[in-house]
Amino acid sequence: MTGRRLFLAGLAFTLGLAPGVKADPLGDAEHGATLFKRQCAACHQIGPDAVNRIGPHLNGVFGRRLGGLDGFRYSNPMQQMGADGTDWTIERLDAYIENPRGFLPGTRMSFRGMTDGNDRSALIAFLRDWSDQPQDIPESAPTATRTEPQLPPEILAIEGDAEYGEYLSSECSTCHKRDGSDDGIPSILNWPEEDFVTAMHEYKSRLREHPVMQMMAGRLSNEEIAALAAFYATYGE
Amino acid sequence: MTLNRRLFLGTLASASAALSAPMVWGQAKPHVVVIGGGAGGATAARYLMKDSEGALDVTLIEPNATYYTCFFSNLYLGGFRDFDSLGHTYGKLADMGIKVVQDMATGVDRAARTVTLGNGDVLNYDRLVIAPGIDFVDDSVPGWSLDVAEVMPHAYKAGPQTQLLKSQVEAMPQGGTFAMVAPPNPYRCPPGPYERISMVAHLLKTNNPTGKILIFDPKENFSKRALFEEGWQKHYSGMVTWIGPDLGGANVEVRADTMEVIVDGEAEKVDVCNVIPAQKAGMIAATAGITDDAGWAPVDPASMRSKSDENIYVLGDASAQGDMPKSGFSANSQAKVAAMAIRGELTDSRVFPARYSNTCWSLIAPDDGVKVGASYEPTEEKIASVESFISETGEDAALRKSTYEESLGWYSGITADMFG
Numbered sequence A: 001m002t003g004r005r006l007f008l009a010g011l012a013f014t015l016g017l018a019p020g021v022k023a024d025p026l027g028d029a030e031h032g033a034t035l036f037k038r039q040c041a042a043c044h045q046i047g048p049d050a051v052n053r054i055g056p057h058l059n060g061v062f063g064r065r066l067g068g069l070d071g072f073r074y075s076n077p078m079q080q081m082g083a084d085g086t087d088w089t090i091e092r093l094d095a096y097i098e099n100p101r102g103f104l105p106g107t108r109m110s111f112r113g114m115t116d117g118n119d120r121s122a123l124i125a126f127l128r129d130w131s132d133q134p135q136d137i138p139e140s141a142p143t144a145t146r147t148e149p150q151l152p153p154e155i156l157a158i159e160g161d162a163e164y165g166e167y168l169s170s171e172c173s174t175c176h177k178r179d180g181s182d183d184g185i186p187s188i189l190n191w192p193e194e195d196f197v198t199a200m201h202e203y204k205s206r207l208r209e210h211p212v213m214q215m216m217a218g219r220l221s222n223e224e225i226a227a228l229a230a231f232y233a234t235y236g237e
Numbered sequence B: 001m002t003l004n005r006r007l008f009l010g011t012l013a014s015a016s017a018a019l020s021a022p023m024v025w026g027q028a029k030p031h032v033v034v035i036g037g038g039a040g041g042a043t044a045a046r047y048l049m050k051d052s053e054g055a056l057d058v059t060l061i062e063p064n065a066t067y068y069t070c071f072f073s074n075l076y077l078g079g080f081r082d083f084d085s086l087g088h089t090y091g092k093l094a095d096m097g098i099k100v101v102q103d104m105a106t107g108v109d110r111a112a113r114t115v116t117l118g119n120g121d122v123l124n125y126d127r128l129v130i131a132p133g134i135d136f137v138d139d140s141v142p143g144w145s146l147d148v149a150e151v152m153p154h155a156y157k158a159g160p161q162t163q164l165l166k167s168q169v170e171a172m173p174q175g176g177t178f179a180m181v182a183p184p185n186p187y188r189c190p191p192g193p194y195e196r197i198s199m200v201a202h203l204l205k206t207n208n209p210t211g212k213i214l215i216f217d218p219k220e221n222f223s224k225r226a227l228f229e230e231g232w233q234k235h236y237s238g239m240v241t242w243i244g245p246d247l248g249g250a251n252v253e254v255r256a257d258t259m260e261v262i263v264d265g266e267a268e269k270v271d272v273c274n275v276i277p278a279q280k281a282g283m284i285a286a287t288a289g290i291t292d293d294a295g296w297a298p299v300d301p302a303s304m305r306s307k308s309d310e311n312i313y314v315l316g317d318a319s320a321q322g323d324m325p326k327s328g329f330s331a332n333s334q335a336k337v338a339a340m341a342i343r344g345e346l347t348d349s350r351v352f353p354a355r356y357s358n359t360c361w362s363l364i365a366p367d368d369g370v371k372v373g374a375s376y377e378p379t380e381e382k383i384a385s386v387e388s389f390i391s392e393t394g395e396d397a398a399l400r401k402s403t404y405e406e407s408l409g410w411y412s413g414i415t416a417d418m419f420g
Helices: A002-015 A029-040 A076-083 A090-098 A117-129 A134-144 A162-172 A193-204 A211-218 A222-234 B002-017 B041-052 B073-077 B091-096 B160-170 B192-207 B225-235 B283-287 B328-347 B397-419
Strands: B031-035 B057-061 B066-068 B087-089 B099-101 B105-109 B114-117 B122-124 B127-130 B134-136 B177-181 B212-216 B240-243 B252-255 B260-263 B266-269 B272-275 B279-281 B312-314 B356-365 B368-378 B383-390
Touching: A029 A117, A090 A117, A162 A222, A162 B328, A193 A211, A193 A222, A211 B356, A211 B368, A211 B383, B031 B041, B031 B122, B041 B057, B041 B091, B041 B127, B041 B328, B041 B397, B073 B160, B073 B192, B087 B397, B091 B099, B105 B283, B127 B328, B160 B192, B160 B272, B177 B192, B177 B266, B192 B212, B192 B225, B192 B356, B212 B260, B225 B356, B225 B368, B279 B283, B312 B328, B328 B356, B328 B397, B356 B397, B368 B397
Parallel strands: B031 B057, B031 B127, B057 B099, B127 B312, B177 B212, B177 B272, B212 B240
Antiparallel strands: B066 B087, B105 B114, B114 B122, B134 B279, B252 B260, B260 B266, B356 B368, B368 B383
8 A cells, every 4th residue: 555655656756646646645635634634633723613623723724824713823833934024835744744843943833743644645635625626625524523432512611610620730830831832742822612611521531631630621520621621721921 | 135135127128118107126027047048048038038028027047049959950951951050149139138158057045936057147937947858867878978079979959060070971971870879768859860860861872882880779779760661662662671689789888089980899890979878867957956856847737837846846857747858849848838837826817727738840861851740738647648649650652751840840839939
């Protein structure tokens, strides 16, 4: 399988856009959709109802200015690159996805990077489908669905006690730095409350892997999770 | 007299600092004195200052201008960090308004609520936090005392001792023997001695592949044992020998002049001997009269308040609290509970239920990290473990690498949480 993909990728490279074949020099967008669901969708949305969550939505990312979405709080380096006039191109997306912190030191994106070039080109092909072919969006609705199970609305509706959350957060800040930097451990600043609550409940129910987080979340009540979410939603702004 | 004059001067200083808020005589802020600038003390001072928003005066007493963390000092031994990366200073804490005093606390008068410093100064306190870490129990390893620590280092308080041990390992003759006398429970950093063995083995594998490592251990078992033994087999096959109590590990004496370890009466010649003695609370806890027969300071599980004195809190290694291991993570966790309790008493701020947690990461070989952790809650009699986890044997390399990288993130996080 890998051999064939490599072979095809090589062909596409040499032949460019072969006539009559809807060859995508970028890679297999369907495979990209799978990768997106698995590795990106916890933070990024894409598709008709996509909105900014932990990460910015990715509709129309091709050609977009770095840090260019209104209403999303980007890292300073990302804003700076945007201010310098940098747009997202295939090459830049490729470099960023391969090694986010190598491409953009100081980025808030807590993603290790994708080393496999075929995977990256597949993912970029998928992203491009949502950029320059907006008419295709309705057909690809499944990719826009959240991968997380929805929590009961009453849990999401709990209004968090941010002062209690501040106390509880002292348990988080042993590892998650209060200045929002992330070196081996992700930043949890300014997450939308719903995402924070969802993530913590997923650790609690062990849908998400990570023994420390499963333990930490495991003993938090619904109210305590809401309190933390309320505190972190605005902390550091 | 001294006291009054100091109070007067102190008040003047704060008044001139807060120009817009003239000081009213007799309304001095409550004063919290913290002894020890490590994971417990520095965290407590920082949280007291940060969360009280100016309502408390906080003084931190620490003899060292630069504090070297004991956690991660094994990584320096293994060549994974430079020594300077373990050092932290108190500038940011001072910038917050904490009065950082570089001196040793030598006495506590609980009736008068005062602390005496090495230079003779006397500080009064409303609440005292004692977080001095550990000291060693005299004669726990016959033949060893601090007098021979330059020959047989303990390297269990990070600093020159750690550097000495590293230089000794590097100078070992080819095919030589490194011996560790491991401590009995309870002691600081349960996986620490065995992570150290891993790091020494890593150094030897590179520089001295025929070198041998012997561990003399008075304990039947040790922290993360299955993980360490798996790792030693995998990375350092044949190099490490663990000698438990059934083979004489509990009956050990050392002779520094001849570099010998005597096990069950039989002498073993070694080239480097790392003696980690039995431990007790840092001396000031005993001086203050708040320690038990075992040498640790019992505390109330819900607040870390000393069971001997309602105005004193004890944090970290020095405390006897129940199930939490003596670790930097634990001390940091306990400090936040104590800081909240103290603020509640002195400023009427909200007090929430205590919650504690701990995780200890250990490095076995390059990119081969493991971890163990638990959450805790106070019960009537102790801080009790609620839930725990441990890395599994046979984990894949990617997970172990990610665990190691996570530990780097933790170091960065906890040191920022301690020192700002």
